[in-house]
Amino acid sequence: TTRLGLVFAMAEEQQGLAEHLQDVQIHHIGKREYRSGTLWGVACVCVLSGIGKVAAASTVTSLIQHFGVTEIVLSGVAGAADASLRVGDIVIADELIQHDMNAFPIFPKFEIPRSGKSRFATSAQLSQQLTQAAQIFIAQQMNQHISAAARAQFGLEQVQIVAGLIASGDQFIQDLQVLAGLKQELPDLLAVEMEGAAIAQVCDDFEIPYAIMRTISDEANEHAHLDFKQFIHEVAAQYSLGILREFCAD
Ligand code: ADE
Incomplete structure (x- = not known):
């Protein structure tokens, strides 16, 4: 039977979710709080x-x-890494890469040693379910939940929903030159963030299906930190909750 692990990097990205979790049990491990319970009918464990x-x-x-x-x-949320994307657009990863992994010349740039790959593919099924949930959210729910x-x-x-490559690294990108450097090496890159490809690597090791959904909060330029702050405070959680509700209802 399904037991969904729901991960958020920041509290602002999941504000209000706790109210919907039923039969909650709280567990502390490694300075994290794991909340297990039932979310819109689905057995789940939520964690920041x-x-x-x-x-x-x-x-x-x-x-x-x-x-x-x-x-x-x-x-x-994520920073846009493609000119076609605007704040509020939704990117669902079909692949993830760690843009700050580079053991060259021992291994090719971006390659995760031992895994033999640089790009990790997400679950097509989970990504498809998230895409459908996002479509419903945009078409039917968004106007109710966002003023x-x-x-x-x-x-x-x-708002558009796109599928493609997301890159992760331990870096908040707020410089168009840095972004241009990444785009030169990864022309199909859509968005940058700081967790997705790490989750991908662990899930690949354990052979657990996973999906990564990101709403664009900024354009990874010199305004990125201000745009990011406003977006996470005001709307990021509405996207998360609205889409996950549809995802669980599916
Ligand atoms: N998450 C949201 N915006 C980001 C950015 N510009 N760089 C890295 N992670 C982000």
Whole structure:
């Protein structure tokens, strides 16, 4: 039977979720609080991993080893790494890469030694379910959960959902030159964040299906930290909750 592990890097990305979790049991492991229970009918364990690859990797390892989750989903925000993307657009990873992994010339740049790969593929099935949930959220729920003022402020009228490559690294990217360097090496890159590819590596080791969903909060440029702060405070959780509700209902 399904036991879903739900990971968020920051409290702002899951604000309000706790109210929907029923039959809650709280467990503390490794300075993390794991909340197990039933979320919209689905058995689940929710956790705040904290920011960065190590925090995400150790948290996901506990989800798998201690809680026996059968699948893992992360919901959060990311910086845009493609000119076609705007704040509020949704990126569902089909592959993830650690952009700060480089053991060249011992291993090819980006390759994770021992795994033999640099790109990790997400679960097509979970990603498809998230895509459908996001479509329903945008078409039916978004206007109820996000105020007209916030939609106007962030320009959320023409939200798109795209699938593709997400890169993770222990770095908040706020420099178009840094971003251009990444794009040169990874032309198909859509978004940058700080946890997804770490979760991918651990799930690959344990052969656990996983999916990573990110809403664009900023354009990884010099305004990124301000755009990011506003977005996570005002709308990030509405996306997470709205989409996960549809995902669980599915
Ligand atoms: N998460 C959200 N925006 C980001 C950025 N610009 N860089 C890294 N992680 C992010």
